[in-house]
Amino acid sequence: MLNAHISLVTLGVTDVPRAARFYEALGFLRKVRAAPETEVAFFDAGTLTLSLYDVRGLAGDASFAENTRPAAFRGASLAWNCGSEGEVDAIMARSLKAGATELTPAKKADWGGYHGHFADPDGHIWEVACNPQFPLTAEGRPILPD
Numbered sequence: 001m002l003n004a005h006i007s008l009v010t011l012g013v014t015d016v017p018r019a020a021r022f023y024e025a026l027g028f029l030r031k032v033r034a035a036p037e038t039e040v041a042f043f044d045a046g047t048l049t050l051s052l053y054d055v056r057g058l059a060g061d062a063s064f065a066e067n068t069r070p071a072a073f074r075g076a077s078l079a080w081n082c083g084s085e086g087e088v089d090a091i092m093a094r095s096l097k098a099g100a101t102e103l104t105p106a107k108k109a110d111w112g113g114y115h116g117h118f119a120d121p122d123g124h125i126w127e128v129a130c131n132p133q134f135p136l137t138a139e140g141r142p143i144l145p146d
Contacts (some may be wrong), residue, residue, distance in 0.1 A: 002087060002094075003055070005080065005140040006048055010127075012055035012075030019052045031144040042144055049109055049142055051079075062103045062117045062125050077117070077125035081142050084130055085114040091128045092116045 013019040017040035024030055028043035028050060030063040033059050039057060045052040050117045059065065062077065082088045088106050096102055103125065106116030134142035 002082075002090060003140060005137050006078055007081035007140055007142050008049040008051055008079035008090060009045070009134070010051040010058060011078050012058040012077075014052065014055055016052055016054055022054065024048065031146060041078060044144065047141065049144060061127070067083050074124075077127050079127045079129055081134065081136060082130045082135050088114055088116060088128050088130050092118065095120075095126065095128070 011019070013030060020030065023041070023043055023058050028045060030041060031049075032042040039054050041052040043052075052120055058075065058077060081092055084092060085106070092102070092106050100118040103119055104115075105115035106114060108126065109115050109129070111131075112133065113129055113131040115127055115131075117127050118126060119125055124135055131142070136142055
């Protein structure tokens with residue numbers, strides 16, 4: 001049985017550098033500076049990872065229109081990181097069986113991983129992902145490179 005966990009919280013923001021400065025000022029440790037700094041920022045947030053992502057990109061990843069923010073899309077998603085593509089498929093299937101709505105079927109991602117998206121019954125967006133750039137601890141926590 002796969003252990004349920006939250007591994008990454010992503011907040012959709014309109015200005016990633018401004019938002020990154022804010023979270024750095026709060027004391028969050030920024031990681032993965034190789035990523036495009038105007039599109040995404042990653043932070044060590046203790047037991048999970050906080051990600052700030054351009055809200056248009058976040059909307060597009062989950063198949064929402066880029067220029068709208070419908071009530072179902074709140075500019076944020078929760079992520080469940082997995083160790084393999086098979087685990088992603090299993091969690092996607094489990095979520096649908098539990099009553100989730102599939103937003104995007106699991107597929108290869110342009111960033112080199114594998115992911116899909118679903119919404120819980122209240123419309124909260126989840127991404128289920130296998131990211132080969134972020135290995136996982138035994139507890140399912142992504143290990144971010146400096």
